[in-house]
Amino acid sequence: xxxxxxxxxxxxxxxxxxxxxxxxxxxxxxxxxxxxxxxxxxxxxxxxxxxxxxxxxxxxxxxxxxxxxxxxxxxxxxxxxxxxxxxxxxxxxxxxxxxxxxxxxxxxxxx
Numbered sequence: 001x002x003x004x005x006x007x008x009x010x011x012x013x014x015x016x017x018x019x020x021x022x023x024x025x026x027x028x029x030x031x032x033x034x035x036x037x038x039x040x041x042x043x044x045x046x047x048x049x050x051x052x053x054x055x056x057x058x059x060x061x062x063x064x065x066x067x068x069x070x071x072x073x074x075x076x077x078x079x080x081x082x083x084x085x086x087x088x089x090x091x092x093x094x095x096x097x098x099x100x101x102x103x104x105x106x107x108x109x110x111x
Contacts, residue, residue: 002053003034006085009065013086028089031082034066036097036104042069068101076107 004012013029020027039045046061046069053061061067065082068075082088093101 002055003064003066005060006063006065009086017087029087031065031086031088031091033068033091033093033097033101034064035068036075036093036100037069038072038075038100038103039069040071042074045069068104072103072107075101075104079104079108 016027016029035049037045042062043058046058046067049061049067050056050058053064056064062069065086068078070078079091
């Protein structure tokens, strides 16, 4: 199964927001981040992932909403961009990637 693309996720969020119009309280939007890789070489870092997502290029994997790859600064920028684009109010990071994500949390606290 191929993860959904950024455009597909944007369509799903928009559809949900339309269905949720008129709610007494807006729902919090959560994203389950599947991969966090701290690296200076983003393309090289996702090469092992290409086997798990056949048919996608390295650039397409890097663009997946559930993938955060790069330096702490780059990943922080990715998180902020996804919050802006989709309206996510919190992220869930899989346990194996919690340590890699910790510096991003520190950076976001200062933002």
